[in-house]
Amino acid sequence: MHFDFDAGKYAVYVWPAFALSVAAFVWMIADSLLSARHWKAQAQRRQAELDARDAAGKSAS
Amino acid sequence: MDARHPLHVFDFLTNPERFMAFSRWAAPMFGVIAAVLAAIGLALTFAAPEDYQQGDTVRMMFIHVPAASLSMFVYLCLGIASFLSLVFRHALADAAAQACAPLGAAFTALALATGSLWGKPMWGTWWVWDARLTSVLVLLLFYLGYLALRGALEDEQKGARAAAILALIGLVNLPIVKFSVEWWNSLHQGSSTLFAKPGNGLPAVYAWPMLVMSLAYLAAFGSLWLVRIRALVWRRKSRALALRLAEN
Numbered sequence: 001m002h003f004d005f006d007a008g009k010y011a012v013y014v015w016p017a018f019a020l021s022v023a024a025f026v027w028m029i030a031d032s033l034l035s036a037r038h039w040k041a042q043a044q045r046r047q048a049e050l051d052a053r054d055a056a057g058k059s060a061s
Numbered sequence: 062m063d064a065r066h067p068l069h070v071f072d073f074l075t076n077p078e079r080f081m082a083f084s085r086w087a088a089p090m091f092g093v094i095a096a097v098l099a100a101i102g103l104a105l106t107f108a109a110p111e112d113y114q115q116g117d118t119v120r121m122m123f124i125h126v127p128a129a130s131l132s133m134f135v136y137l138c139l140g141i142a143s144f145l146s147l148v149f150r151h152a153l154a155d156a157a158a159q160a161c162a163p164l165g166a167a168f169t170a171l172a173l174a175t176g177s178l179w180g181k182p183m184w185g186t187w188w189v190w191d192a193r194l195t196s197v198l199v200l201l202l203f204y205l206g207y208l209a210l211r212g213a214l215e216d217e218q219k220g221a222r223a224a225a226i227l228a229l230i231g232l233v234n235l236p237i238v239k240f241s242v243e244w245w246n247s248l249h250q251g252s253s254t255l256f257a258k259p260g261n262g263l264p265a266v267y268a269w270p271m272l273v274m275s276l277a278y279l280a281a282f283g284s285l286w287l288v289r290i291r292a293l294v295w296r297r298k299s300r301a302l303a304l305r306l307a308e309n
Contacts, residue, residue: 003107007117010182014117017178021124024171025281028164032288039295046302053306 075153077294084287091284098277105270112267121179123270127278129172132200133235135165135282139207140232143225152297153290155221158228159211160289164282166204173197184248192241193249200238203231 007014102123112119142158145151176194177187188194207224214220237244242251253263263271 001104001108003104004111004117005107007120010117013178013182014120017121017124017175020174020178021128021171024167028167028281028285031163032285032292036288036292036295039292039299043295043299043302046299046306050302050306 075151077153080153081291081294084291088284088287088291091280091287095277095280095284098273098280102270102274102277105273109266109270115183118179118182119267121175122267123274125172125175125179126271127275128168128175129197130275131278131282132165132169132172132197133238134279135161135168136200136203136228136231136235138286139165139204139228140235143228147222147225147229153294155225156290156293156297157286158225159221160293161282161286162204162207162211162228164285164289166201166208168278168282169197169201169204173201180248189248191247191249192245193238193247196234196238196241199234200231203227203234207231 106120106123109120109123111117138161139158142154142161145154146158173194176197180189181187207228210224210227211220214223241247242249251261253261262268
């Protein structure tokens with residue numbers, strides 16, 4: 001298989017199009033994963049806080 | 062005879078716990094499929110011969126057309142999820158709608174940007190107010206309007222309902238985008254993939270990279286959509302827990 005990376009006089013249009021596509025995917029992947037990680041960590045932290053409070057309440061009674 | 066509705070096979074997706082169990086393995090699986098297809102698709106893209114008229118700019122087709130197709134497909138998903146959210150008031154349907162809007166906006170912006178970069182050397186201009194380009198710009202505005210409306214209202218449920226209605230109105234634009242090149246005179250070429258007129262279809266040497274890249278974009282969207290819905294499910298759980306903590 002022969003690859004042709006020389007876009008000649010059109011390089012100024014072709015490569016920015018590919019660069020923009022890569023940038024868009026990097027943003028979509030990073031934003032999605034970071035958002036999921038943030039909310040999962042926050043939910044787990046609050047659940048642990050609630051569990052600890054419930055346990056403290058039971059031991060006090 | 063099975064008395065359940067015909068789409069009962071998808072019922073497991075409407076239960077948040079079962080959805081989380083399903084998406085836990087489905088999201089990375091689609092991600093891996095997308096990465097493999099993208100690697101093969103890019104290899105085919107740069108192995109394809111130059112077009113006799115368009116030269117090396119033909120390679121932009123393999124990133125522009127999948128982005129444009131996804132911009133419409135994601136909006137269709139947004140419309141269906143909004144409809145299910147409005148009619149059945151289902152929280153997961155609302156999360157699905159909310160999760161796909163930023164992805165759809167990104168694909169639409171990408172289609173416009175790569176199209177502009179392709180248009181300049183081929184048409185001699187970055188932009189024309191013709192039916193295809195304008196209707197895709199309107200599609201982007203519907204996405205941005207949906208996101209803005211959701212964020213604008215303090216009552217989250219009211220914002221979700223208003224945005225869902227806007228999403229349904231925007232569905233009218235989809236056939237306009239798709240068939241604009243046939244209904245009006247346009248600089249934009251007619252379809253060379255789905256619904257292509259006889260003789261307008263792509264030759265195999267271009268059809269294969271196009272198919273593989275399109276499937277890569279589709280798999281990437283599937284993976285990211287599931288990840289974003291999972292994030293929204295966690296967010297709702299986190300807020301519900303915050304309320305319980307405040308009550309205690």
